[in-house]
Amino acid sequence: MDWLEQELRSALARKEPPPGFADEVAGELAGGARTVVAWPSRVTGRWLAAAAAIILIIGGGVGYRRHRGIEAKRQVMQAFAIAGGKLNHLQEHLKEVSQ
Amino acid sequence: MKVVRILTLAGGFGALLFGQQFKFDFDRLAAKASDTVDVSLSGSLLQLGARFLDGSDPDEAKVKKMIAGIEGIYVRHFEFKQDGVWTQPDLESVRSQLKAPDWMRLVGWKSVEDGESAEVFLRLENAKMTGVAILATEPREFTVVNIVGPIDLDALAQLGGHFGVPKLKPDKGGKKK
Amino acid sequence: MTASVLEPPAQTAVEFAGLMKQHQAMVFSVAYHYLHSRDLAQEVAQEVFLSLHRNLASIQSPAHAGFWLRKVAVQRSIDEGRRRLRRPQVALDDVAEPAVAAAASSGDPMLGETLRKLIATLAEAPRMVMILRYQEDLDPVEISEVLEMPLATVKSHLQRSLALLREKLARRGLGER
Numbered sequence: 001m002d003w004l005e006q007e008l009r010s011a012l013a014r015k016e017p018p019p020g021f022a023d024e025v026a027g028e029l030a031g032g033a034r035t036v037v038a039w040p041s042r043v044t045g046r047w048l049a050a051a052a053a054i055i056l057i058i059g060g061g062v063g064y065r066r067h068r069g070i071e072a073k074r075q076v077m078q079a080f081a082i083a084g085g086k087l088n089h090l091q092e093h094l095k096e097v098s099q
Numbered sequence: 100m101k102v103v104r105i106l107t108l109a110g111g112f113g114a115l116l117f118g119q120q121f122k123f124d125f126d127r128l129a130a131k132a133s134d135t136v137d138v139s140l141s142g143s144l145l146q147l148g149a150r151f152l153d154g155s156d157p158d159e160a161k162v163k164k165m166i167a168g169i170e171g172i173y174v175r176h177f178e179f180k181q182d183g184v185w186t187q188p189d190l191e192s193v194r195s196q197l198k199a200p201d202w203m204r205l206v207g208w209k210s211v212e213d214g215e216s217a218e219v220f221l222r223l224e225n226a227k228m229t230g231v232a233i234l235a236t237e238p239r240e241f242t243v244v245n246i247v248g249p250i251d252l253d254a255l256a257q258l259g260g261h262f263g264v265p266k267l268k269p270d271k272g273g274k275k276k
Numbered sequence: 277m278t279a280s281v282l283e284p285p286a287q288t289a290v291e292f293a294g295l296m297k298q299h300q301a302m303v304f305s306v307a308y309h310y311l312h313s314r315d316l317a318q319e320v321a322q323e324v325f326l327s328l329h330r331n332l333a334s335i336q337s338p339a340h341a342g343f344w345l346r347k348v349a350v351q352r353s354i355d356e357g358r359r360r361l362r363r364p365q366v367a368l369d370d371v372a373e374p375a376v377a378a379a380a381s382s383g384d385p386m387l388g389e390t391l392r393k394l395i396a397t398l399a400e401a402p403r404m405v406m407i408l409r410y411q412e413d414l415d416p417v418e419i420s421e422v423l424e425m426p427l428a429t430v431k432s433h434l435q436r437s438l439a440l441l442r443e444k445l446a447r448r449g450l451g452e453r
Contacts, residue, residue, distance in 0.1 A: 004442060005410065011388035012395070012411040017304040017321055018314070022296055025325045065147075072140060072148030079138040079174045080162050083244040084259020085399055086235040090217040091256050092397045093208050212447050238443065257358055259399070 118142070118171040119245050120222055120230045121196040125175050128241060131184050132177040141171030141247065161258050169248030176242045182214070185241040190234065193243055194218070197232055214238040219252070288332060295341050296325050302342075302412070303349040309407045310353040312396040316360065320352045327352075346412065347422055354400055387450055394444055401425070402433035409434060 001009075118141040129135050140148060149166045152159040177185070197204070197220045207218040215237045222230030231252065233244040303324050308317035327348055328341070335341045395406055401423075408419045416434065420427040 004438060004445070007387055008391060008395075008406070008410040008441075009413075011391040012305075012309050012407060014301040014305040014411060015308060016301050017318055021300060021304070021318065021321065022293070025296065025322050028322065028326055029329055068144070069147045069151040072144050073151035074148075075138050075140055076145070076148040076152070076162060076166065076172070077159070078136060079140065079172045079244075080165070080255070080258060082136060082174050082176050082242060082259075083172070083233055083246065084255045084257075086217060086233050086242055086244065086259065087219070087252060087256035088259040088399050089397075090206070090208055090219065090235070092399070093210070093215075093217075094206070096393070096397055097208070213444050214447065 118247055119173045120247055121193060121232065121245065123173065123175050123243060123245075124192065125177065125189065125241075125243075128177045128185055128189060131179060133180045134178040136174060136176040138172065138174040140173075145169070145171060158258060161254060165250055165254060165258075169246055169250055171245075171247040173245040173247075174242070175244075177240065179239045179241075182238040184239070185236065189241065190236060193232070193234060197234075202232070292329055292332060295328065295338070295345075298338075299342060299345050300325070303345055305411055306346070306349040306407060307353045307356070309392065309395065309411055310403060311357055311360065312392065313360075316356055317353075320349070320356050324349050324352055343422075346408075350404055350408070350422060354404065357400065387445075390445070390448065390450060391441065394441055398437060398440075401429075402437045405430055405433040406437050 119139075129137070145166065149163055152163040152166075154160045154163060179185070196202075201224065202220050202222050205219045205221050207216070209216040215235075217233070217235040220232040220234075221228055222232070228249040230248065231244070231246040231250055233242070235242040235244075300321065304317055304321040307320040307324075308314060311317055311320070324345060328335075328345060331344075335344060395403060398406065404423065405419055405425075408414045408422060409416075414422065416427055416430045419425070420430045423430070
């Protein structure tokens with residue numbers, strides 16, 4: 001590990017939360033019981049059957065159009081990743097400057 | 100090893116305008132780049148790509164929604180092995196076109212210390228957004244993006260920050276730490 | 277089908293307290309280094325442990341608890357980071373530096389703070405990769421598992437981020453001494 005990595009280890013060393021952290025969590029937990037509701041399985045089953053039928057209908061063999069579509073999709077995602085990444089990076093820097 | 104990924108199904112090359120809102124002419128940079136991404140997608144090909152996006156994947160669903168309003172997306176992204184390959188004239192060749200009356204500079208940022216810069220321009224017609232240009236540079240990177248049509252910039256920025264970080268599905272598995 | 281999650285019995289409450297004491301520094305630090313805000317990190321860390329409490333029945337072992345907490349801390353931190361983009365920011369000058377865990381820090385404090393700030397400006401994915409590597413000492417395969425990210429992508433983020441940090445430190449005259 002070189003000097004930068006050693007410095008990063010030091011800079012990113014774990015830090016304890018402020019005093020009273022555990023008490024605050026305990027206080028939140030004292031709020032009582034919670035109820036969790038799951039989706040009924042018959043709804044999930046019906047949607048899965050419909051999705052499977054659609055896949056069977058449209059997935060009838062790999063053709064040239066499908067190949068072009070998949071390639072175009074890959075390019076779309078890459079283009080958005082680059083454009084979005086640059087915007088995100090710009091936003092982060094503007095945020096830092098405004099602080 | 101030089102990596103050149105030229106993803107130009109729609110047939111857009113160099114300085115020619117295939118639906119782009121300003122010219123890109125970066126053959127010189129492409130020749131010197133160690134990594135190039137060249138995307139030109141518009142019209143039916145863009146919509147074809149959109150149809151193959153998976154609506155159940157959160158990122159792809161967001162992209163699918165953003166694509167719905169746009170007519171084209173053009174990206175030229177170059178990475179170099181050393182500083183000083185791209186020059187101010189390269190940047191000015193695009194920036195000068197974005198001084199036209201129908202373009203408005205939305206925001207810009209520059210760090211002299213880090214040698215980085217980024218600018219976003221909007222194309223407006225009758226007070227409506229009809230395009231976006233993003234210019235971003237680092238000492239060893241040069242990126243130009245043109246999106247033709249209106250797009251949610253906030254949504255795009257949010258998406259851009261986390262490609263590759265999937266949703267959490269905590270499950271089984273012990274770890275040593 | 278419905279299920280109700282009731283208060284765990286006393287012995288489980290003791291186990292929960294033990295897990296929290298064992299892992300609170302890890303959870304808080306992931307959030308703090310990602311968000312660079314002590315208050316937000318505290319909120320996120322509390323949410324993570326409340327979530328652990330709700331899901332205690334599905335935790336299979338102490339090792340599993342650690343793995344689970346790390347994954348949830350990562351995801352909650354990223355979620356909070358995205359929410360924060362829409363909220364007014366707390367001035368960093370007003371945020372006191374949290375206490376450092378014993379015997380963990382030996383580096384230059386100014387360089388350390390610079391590195392933490394630079395890490396905070398990275399995009400989401402590389403930022404979290406760097407935190408998992410240098411705070412949690414995970415290797416790329418383990419990081420790939422936690423983030424469910426391809427190994428090659430993890431390695432790429434590490435390589436590019438280190439190169440970027442080196443360049444930025446060099447420009448600030450804070451390179452290797």
